[in-house]
Every structure is written in structure tokens, then in C-alpha cells.
Amino acid sequence: MNENIRIHSWPCSYYLDTSKQWIPGKLSLTPTSIKFTADKTGELLVDFHLSGISEIKKESSHLIFSSLTILEKGTKHWFSSLHPNRNVVFNILEHFWREQLVSSQEAGAGAALESSKGRELTGMLEGSQKRLEDTAKVLHSQGEQFDNIMRGLHKIEGDMDVADRLLTELESPSWWPFSTKLWKTPVEAKPKETPAAPDPKSREGILLRIPVIITHRTDSSAKPGKLTVLPSGLEIQDCNSQLLHRFEARDVDDIWVHTPYEISVRQRFIGKPDTSFRLLAARMPEAIPILEVQFSKKIQFLEDALGFAGARKSPQADLGTSIWQAATGFLGAAVNPGLPAGSAEGQDKEQVQLQKISQEEAKELRQILKKLKGLALETEAELEQQDEALDSIGSSVDRATLTIERQNRRMRKLT
Numbered sequence: 001m002n003e004n005i006r007i008h009s010w011p012c013s014y015y016l017d018t019s020k021q022w023i024p025g026k027l028s029l030t031p032t033s034i035k036f037t038a039d040k041t042g043e044l045l046v047d048f049h050l051s052g053i054s055e056i057k058k059e060s061s062h063l064i065f066s067s068l069t070i071l072e073k074g075t076k077h078w079f080s081s082l083h084p085n086r087n088v089v090f091n092i093l094e095h096f097w098r099e100q101l102v103s104s105q106e107a108g109a110g111a112a113l114e115s116s117k118g119r120e121l122t123g124m125l126e127g128s129q130k131r132l133e134d135t136a137k138v139l140h141s142q143g144e145q146f147d148n149i150m151r152g153l154h155k156i157e158g159d160m161d162v163a164d165r166l167l168t169e170l171e172s173p174s175w176w177p178f179s180t181k182l183w184k185t186p187v188e189a190k191p192k193e194t195p196a197a198p199d200p201k202s203r204e205g206i207l208l209r210i211p212v213i214i215t216h217r218t219d220s221s222a223k224p225g226k227l228t229v230l231p232s233g234l235e236i237q238d239c240n241s242q243l244l245h246r247f248e249a250r251d252v253d254d255i256w257v258h259t260p261y262e263i264s265v266r267q268r269f270i271g272k273p274d275t276s277f278r279l280l281a282a283r284m285p286e287a288i289p290i291l292e293v294q295f296s297k298k299i300q301f302l303e304d305a306l307g308f309a310g311a312r313k314s315p316q317a318d319l320g321t322s323i324w325q326a327a328t329g330f331l332g333a334a335v336n337p338g339l340p341a342g343s344a345e346g347q348d349k350e351q352v353q354l355q356k357i358s359q360e361e362a363k364e365l366r367q368i369l370k371k372l373k374g375l376a377l378e379t380e381a382e383l384e385q386q387d388e389a390l391d392s393i394g395s396s397v398d399r400a401t402l403t404i405e406r407q408n409r410r411m412r413k414l415t
């Protein structure tokens with residue numbers, strides 16, 4: 001991910017301690033740093049890393065003006081006249097600062113491990129495995145929905161068989177000796193008590209849950225909350241885990257990817273305002289690939305996000321020529337340590353300097369490749385079953401449509 005990409009910027013004023021005056025300019029946020037550029041001179045007055053921040057606070061300057069202060073390595077930076085308002089800027093900066101601290105701690109814990117080509121390759125394969133597992137979860141949930149549709153269609157066919165018998169009885173004359181009307185007395189139908197079916201949402205698996213900054217269509221303020229990606233849709237909650245809105249998968253009309261860190265989700269209505277949420281998150285690059293699989297026909301990458309989409313797709317396009325060939329070469333080097341890597345005179349210097357992976361790394365790579373193969377086979381089998389289910393659903397719907405039309409004609413004749 002490009003660390004220089006601009007996530008957000010706000011017009012404001014910065015207090016320059018050397019000249020004892022407020023300088024108008026623009027405060028900018030990138031994935032790893034905060035910058036302030038003066039309007040008149042275009043000079044970069046502030047540029048520091050998020051990990052170097054000790055505190056972000058809302059304060060007042062000269063007891064009058066509301067300001068935002070950032071304590072960075074013992075130096076306090078003052079920002080005032082923030083637009084649209086101080087709370088929005090504070091919530092966004094605090095969100096990315098906290099996420100940066102969490103990621104820095106994880107990176108620091110992993111830095112103790114010795115990096116090697118084998119570990120790098122293992123990380124790439126583990127990422128591919130996670131994406132494939134998320135895709136398999138979505139497909140499994142989709143298969144369950146097809147099964148529910150099939151059960152509903154079978155019930156409809158049974159009800160239409162009953163309706164067909166009733167219509168035949170109504171069409172027969174009252175004096176017809178084989179009619180059941182003369183000797184059958186109507187029996188009061190007792191309502192059957194159907195047991196309450198368990199709510200599928202309560203036992204639905206969560207694909208991903210990340211903290212986000214939420215901006216509603218009718219609200220100009222940005223508030224912290226959570227985005228939960230489920231196989232059946234999306235849930236947006238506030239910071240107290242109270243549900244603000246749930247988007248069913250079929251109700252989502254558009255998902256716009258503004259930047260790798262910001263998306264909009266919209267549900268259109270006729271005769272009333274649309275329901276739209278704008279979500280900003282430091283971990284949004286983790287959610288976008290899952291959303292792209294789940295809402296492949298509804299997601300759109302805007303101009304600022306096209307580079308992110310291309311960067312994600314290009315490694316996948318070269319997967320067979322990069323990752324898998326590298327895995328084969330590394331595994332071969334580990335299995336045959338006697339073969340010199342780079343002994344040929346015509347090889348490039350980069351190939352001569354390639355590190356051999358250890359036996360433990362080769363074993364781990366084999367296990368990941370086996371899991372990937374198993375997941376791919378299971379996904380293929382699931383897709384074949386869903387193709388058969390779609391064909392069966394299509395034929396059942398056609399039969400039901402013909403039966404309903406025929407029964408409608410018969411009922412019109414009776415009236």
C-alpha cells in the first residue's frame with residue numbers, strides 16, 4: 001500500500017511557535033503520517049509519523065477558540081479553525097492513530113523473528129489462504145440460501161396440488177354422485193402451532209469486523225463505530241455496539257470505493273430518501289476484497305481507488321508465474337540442498353543471492369499448499385452443486401408459473 005496516499009484533508013490554522021502566529025493551511029492525513037501545508041507559501045510546516053504521537057486532545061486556545069492538540073515527541077502542535085468541525089477531525093485522527101499503534105505493536109512482535117524468503121513466501125500464501133477461506137464462507141452461505149429457496153418451492157408445489165384438487169371439486173356439479181360435497185361435512189380447521197424456527201442470523205458466521213468512522217447521509221458528523229461483514233449482508237453499529245442499520249445483501253444497490261480506506265454503501269428507495277452510509281477505516285483494505293467477492297456486481301472503484309484495485313489484481317494475475325514458481329523453486333532447494341543455487345555463470349546476481357528456505361519452512365509451505373488445494377476443490381464442488389440447484393430452481397419456477405396461470409384461468413371460469 002502506498003504510504004503517501006492522502007486519506008483526508010481539512011482546512012485549518014496552525015500555531016507556529018517561532019513566529020507566534022496562526023498560519024492558515026491544510027491538515028492532511030496519510031496512512032502513516034500527519035502533515036500541514038501553509039496556504040500562502042506552500043511550505044510543509046508539519047510532517048511526523050503517527051507512531052510518534054503520544055496524545056491527541058481537544059483543548060481551547062486563549063480560553064476562547066476550540067483547538068486540537070497533538071503531542072509528538074514532547075512537542076505540542078496546535079490546530080484551530082478546523083472544518084467541518086473539530087469533533088470530525090478528532091475522531092478520524094484518533095481512529096488512525098490507535099490502529100497504527102496496534103499494527104506497530106504487532107509488527108514489533110513479528111520483528112523478533114528472523115525474516116527470510118521462506119517467511120515472506122509463507123505470508124503471501126497465508127494471505128491467499130485467508131481470502132479463499134472467506135470466499136468459501138460466502139459460497140457456503142449462498143448454498144444455504146439456495147436450499148431454503150428449494151424448500152419454499154416444494155411447499156408452493158404442495159399447496160398448488162391442494163388448490164388443484166379443490167378447483168376440481170368446485171368445477172363438478174352439485175348433483176354429481178362422485179362429488180364429495182354431498183356427504184362431507186366441513187371440518188373446522190384448527191390452526192397448527194408451528195414451532196418458531198431459529199433465527200439464522202443468530203448463528204451466522206462473521207466474515208470480518210473492523211472499527212470504522214461512520215458518516216450518515218443526513219448527519220454531517222463523523223462518529224466511531226463498527227462494520228460487520230456477514231454472509232447475508234452488512235451491519236453498522238455505533239461505539240456502544242448498538243445496531244444502527246443492517247443491509248441485507250439483496251438490498252444493497254451500490255458500494256462505492258472512494259479510496260482504499262473509504263467506502264459508501266447505499267440502498268435506493270422510491271418516494272423517500274435513500275439510505276446511505278460513508279465508512280472510513282484504517283483496516284478497510286482488509287474488507288474491500290471480501291466485499292468485492294460478495295457484491296461483485298454492485299461494487300465500483302472510483303478514480304482515487306483504481307490504483308488500489310489494479311495493485312491488488314496484478315499480483316493475482318501473476319500468481320502462477322511468481323508465487324507458485326517461487327514455491328516450487330524454494331521447495332526444490334530445500335529438498336535437494338546439495339544442488340548449488342546460482343552456480344551457473346549466466347544467472348543474475350539476484351538469483352545468486354536467493355536464500356534457501358529451511359526444512360521447517362518447506363514443511364509449512366507444503367501444508368499451506370495442501371490446504372489451498374483442498375479449499376479450491378471444495379469451492380469447485382460447491383459451485384457445481386449451486387449450478388445444479390440453480391437449474392432445479394429455474395425449472396421449478398417455470399412449472400409453478402404454468403400451474404398458477406392454469407389455475408387462474410379455471411377460477412375465472414368459476415366466477
